Amino acid sequence: MTNDTLSMERMQRTGLSCVRRLPAYLQLLRALRAEGREFVSGTVLARVHYLEPVIVRKDLAITGVMGKPRLGFPVNELILAIEKFLGWDRAARAVLVGAGNLGAALLGYQGFEDFGLRIVGAFDADPRKIGREMKGHRVLPLQRLPGFVARGKVELGILTVPAPAAQAAAAVLVRARIRGIWNFTSVRLQVPPEVVVQKEDLAEGLAVLSHRLRQPGAQGGDSVPPRQV
């Protein structure tokens, strides 16, 4: 059985929780590679992220990379495998729709290249914003989006318009044959089944934070720390 077949088989039964943790591993692995480390144990990765070592090993198993006893996992190989697994080996091209508060922040964020994303265009409906330069991008009118997407092989749309405009803007993206939408509005978008929508809802995190503040027995930290020492 080839490595690829193995990888594909495991991909089927991949839990989402695991996928969510991969970027954190990737970040640390890249830092280790920059230091020249060749191997790292799952135990070390776990300690940094307050996880159980066994979770890390199980997560890394889906990449198909084998660790060596006493040594750990090969850092560089693991980086490449995770990047390939997530499709981050080549950055996906994305357009941003809604060059407002949040849109400007995302346009100005330098870290997306590390996460397999490159914003190549910004669009807005407000005539006062169109034509202006924003964080190194010229804001274009929404009417030019379909041509831009088709010509530029754009795969993703980032949606940062006000809630009432969200569904209509999503429809424009869908008609432009975008493959996925990163949705920062609070609207549940209706899209055809071939379009993937990932909703990013700040209210969710805020609800968890508020709730934990009210919980008397809540523990601090980003997650449950394993056991001390």
Add this chain to the structure above:
Amino acid sequence: MTNDTLSMERMQRTGLSCVRRLPAYLQLLRALRAEGREFVSGTVLARVHYLEPVIVRKDLAITGVMGKPRLGFPVNELILAIEKFLGWDRAARAVLVGAGNLGAALLGYQGFEDFGLRIVGAFDADPRKIGREMKGHRVLPLQRLPGFVARGKVELGILTVPAPAAQAAAAVLVRARIRGIWNFTSVRLQVPPEVVVQKEDLAEGLAVLSHRLRQPGAQGGDSVPPRQV
């Protein structure tokens, strides 16, 4: 058994997945209240959010509000119960640390009052930003944070500084006796157990999106997959 006792008992065994869904219900319930609706069935709530009716009923059960057969749940009572459950009946006061790209977006966001949050101050370390007005807030030097927090009964800190500055900035917040930190950096903060940290990681969502784009059998629409504690 009083409603309060019931509510407190159920609060103990509340799952996080449920808490994450509450803001979505709340949003729709408020819209219904604005229309004058007095009752709404769990089935309707479920349809809007693409959930199973059973899930909605179980989620709403933790508020202690009882629904009536054939009628549904009392809208206004439910809103008040959810707000109280999350502690959103009075907005928590928060300071923002790091008035950069993302910080400016959050400062300019008008929707936080609906989520029980009020940003009352903005802080930065960059002398060029200090003193400037930003989205209606004067940016203050970090040294003034402790006094500001103590005097203003500030409970929350919003962390939007670059990653290398994150731990130090968190330490300032902790020393100022903040109760919770909303962490937008990619750093796992080390804080004492009485401080609650909620980490908001865009890379997680992006990883899920990328992965689903590569999954041939993935279906569209946004789902809210459960996350680890």
Add this chain to the structure above:
DNA sequence: CTGGGCTCGATACTTCAATATCGATACTGA
């Protein structure tokens, strides 16, 4: 060259969320 100890992968167990099913209730409409 040989035993100790760290680490890996595999398997079994536990916990919790999602789903299915059921009887009970109260409004609708004939």
Add this chain to the structure above:
DNA sequence: TCAGTATCGATATTGAAGTATCGAGCCCAG
């Protein structure tokens, strides 16, 4: 008035994620 039905709450079942444990491999120290 009373059958019909949408809806509720409760319980049981399924499934996924996290946890515990074990044997095996391999490096290193002595």
